[in-house]
Amino acid sequence: MRVVITGGGGFIGSRVARALLARGKLTAPDGGEREITRLVLLDAAFPAGSPEDRRVEAVTGDVAERAVVERAVTPDTASVFHLAAVVSGAAEADFDLGMRANLEGTRVLLERLRQCARPARMVFASSVAAFGGELPPVLDDSTTPMPQTSYGTQKVVSEYLISDYSRKGFVDGRSLRLPTIVVRPGKPNAAASSFASGILREPLNGVVSECPVDAGTEVWLLSPRRVVEAFVHAHELPAQAWGTRRVVNLPGITATVAEMVEALGRVAGAAASKRVVWKPDARIQAIVRTWPGRFETPRALAMGFRADPDVETVIRDYIADEAIKPA
Amino acid sequence: MRVVITGGGGFIGSRVARALLARGKLTAPDGGEREITRLVLLDAAFPAGSPEDRRVEAVTGDVAERAVVERAVTPDTASVFHLAAVVSGAAEADFDLGMRANLEGTRVLLERLRQCARPARMVFASSVAAFGGELPPVLDDSTTPMPQTSYGTQKVVSEYLISDYSRKGFVDGRSLRLPTIVVRPGKPNAAASSFASGILREPLNGVVSECPVDAGTEVWLLSPRRVVEAFVHAHELPAQAWGTRRVVNLPGITATVAEMVEALGRVAGAAASKRVVWKPDARIQAIVRTWPGRFETPRALAMGFRADPDVETVIRDYIADEAIKPA
Numbered sequence: 312m313r314v315v316i317t318g319g320g321g322f323i324g325s326r327v328a329r330a331l332l333a334r335g336k337l338t339a340p341d342g343g344e345r346e347i348t349r350l351v352l353l354d355a356a357f358p359a360g361s362p363e364d365r366r367v368e369a370v371t372g373d374v375a376e377r378a379v380v381e382r383a384v385t386p387d388t389a390s391v392f393h394l395a396a397v398v399s400g401a402a403e404a405d406f407d408l409g410m411r412a413n414l415e416g417t418r419v420l421l422e423r424l425r426q427c428a429r430p431a432r433m434v435f436a437s438s439v440a441a442f443g444g445e446l447p448p449v450l451d452d453s454t455t456p457m458p459q460t461s462y463g464t465q466k467v468v469s470e471y472l473i474s475d476y477s478r479k480g481f482v483d484g485r486s487l488r489l490p491t492i493v494v495r496p497g498k499p500n501a502a503a504s505s506f507a508s509g510i511l512r513e514p515l516n517g518v519v520s521e522c523p524v525d526a527g528t529e530v531w532l533l534s535p536r537r538v539v540e541a542f543v544h545a546h547e548l549p550a551q552a553w554g555t556r557r558v559v560n561l562p563g564i565t566a567t568v569a570e571m572v573e574a575l576g577r578v579a580g581a582a583a584s585k586r587v588v589w590k591p592d593a594r595i596q597a598i599v600r601t602w603p604g605r606f607e608t609p610r611a612l613a614m615g616f617r618a619d620p621d622v623e624t625v626i627r628d629y630i631a632d633e634a635i636k637p638a
Numbered sequence: 639m640r641v642v643i644t645g646g647g648g649f650i651g652s653r654v655a656r657a658l659l660a661r662g663k664l665t666a667p668d669g670g671e672r673e674i675t676r677l678v679l680l681d682a683a684f685p686a687g688s689p690e691d692r693r694v695e696a697v698t699g700d701v702a703e704r705a706v707v708e709r710a711v712t713p714d715t716a717s718v719f720h721l722a723a724v725v726s727g728a729a730e731a732d733f734d735l736g737m738r739a740n741l742e743g744t745r746v747l748l749e750r751l752r753q754c755a756r757p758a759r760m761v762f763a764s765s766v767a768a769f770g771g772e773l774p775p776v777l778d779d780s781t782t783p784m785p786q787t788s789y790g791t792q793k794v795v796s797e798y799l800i801s802d803y804s805r806k807g808f809v810d811g812r813s814l815r816l817p818t819i820v821v822r823p824g825k826p827n828a829a830a831s832s833f834a835s836g837i838l839r840e841p842l843n844g845v846v847s848e849c850p851v852d853a854g855t856e857v858w859l860l861s862p863r864r865v866v867e868a869f870v871h872a873h874e875l876p877a878q879a880w881g882t883r884r885v886v887n888l889p890g891i892t893a894t895v896a897e898m899v900e901a902l903g904r905v906a907g908a909a910a911s912k913r914v915v916w917k918p919d920a921r922i923q924a925i926v927r928t929w930p931g932r933f934e935t936p937r938a939l940a941m942g943f944r945a946d947p948d949v950e951t952v953i954r955d956y957i958a959d960e961a962i963k964p965a
Binding site (some may be wrong): 445453454455458459461464468475478479555556 | 733771772780781782783784785786788791794795798799801802805806882883
């Protein structure tokens, strides 16, 4: 079977790719388990060290460009993991860029998927940025999305379109509202949430990290391990498990920035935690303040999704997965 | 000031036009009250008897076509009432048509409004069709939209886009979730809600009306008088009255189809109510069943929107406004 990952060159996309290659099989639209014979990674660019495997085909291009999507998503495509996106800070700074990548990209993909021989399973990376404005202290499955960023709006709009395309039988869609993913390896990026990984990652590498938000800022977080599991699990669940609700808030854990820095100290020593310096940034604060920090996620838990046990485990898993030698 | 009504040739649009012409003034983007010097009605077609007034300019064309929208919405436009839409039954039967008119139309309009000299006030006709799926017995301002029709999806997506364009300061948008409008004059149309007017209108004209839904079906309804008032009121409220929530569920009244037919009998006699014949239609039932019948609307009431007192008044107002002589 043919499987496509948009954003397949990115941080999460490349890890989902590795997990699928290791797994070797997925449930096909007919409900049977099939070998993954072709794994197409669609992205604007691919870093060095992308997976080399005879099953992998890289398609370089813009996810909002029809010709590019048609090349990646052939009518025999069985599954799509849709992760390509312009991150929150960039979509806020450049409205047109965000609308094109995050909304038009989803629309072009959905239209292409309508042409598939059988409705493809589609797992979409939505975000906790769906929520904002006046929020209850603890959000739950009934909380109405009210995004306060363009990124969040584009994610929510994509969710609604995927739900309607699913209702019509054009695709078999499943949208996951991702917590902030911590620890994200590599360099800081334009996501407003970039600091949440930076304050753990940089000190582990012996580098000072500037934290742009208050120590008391709560982050709703999930590790790379758990989010990759969530994508595969969301794909494998039968359509009946989703019913008419094609969106789910993923489980996560709540930690303040201060608690994250303390956990870092316990794992890697006080020298590491002292490498976090506090440097408030009003623009980042304004975006992050609109994000919720506490959830109850009974639906996701009942569906079999799971969170990390605690921040220390998240840090230890990062050190193991990325073969870090703490400085 | 220049004011544009998309769908200005339609049932509600033409009545909003008449109300604005009679009123003569509206609040401009600078907060001051200004004369309406130009009222542009944009629609695919205009019925005979459209308002003749030196201030009125009719633009005939497709609301999803950029050139048409650019002709109607010049950069000096101060206000837009966005009512153009493909109705629910038609958008369900022809998915592409609905996406184009109801989603692409809103996007083209929003992009054009970004070019206005000052952010224009924009009042959008959304719908109670935003809601569906598993619903509480009584919906309120916190109920999450979960449309079960493509029409409802396109309305919700438009709401989210209008809210984000408003947050960015590109427009000053206000979305109204309209109840089913009763009594709609003229002929039955492709809206799944068409019966709700038909069972009152046709019998008053001495014509038999087939009711496609059960007598116990609850309808959440508002009269043409009140909805025209609501559009003007939504426009005139200052931006602060909306805050970050740019969408409101309008007030209405709940009546079962049986109660509507009984009210018809009290107003126009038993002969009229006997002209309703019951002929269930599974397709219509399936759509209408997804719509909610009962709401609490404290936010709208606090903002000064109002409902009709009862169904009899709705019928009497229709008879007066349309100069009907009950058969």
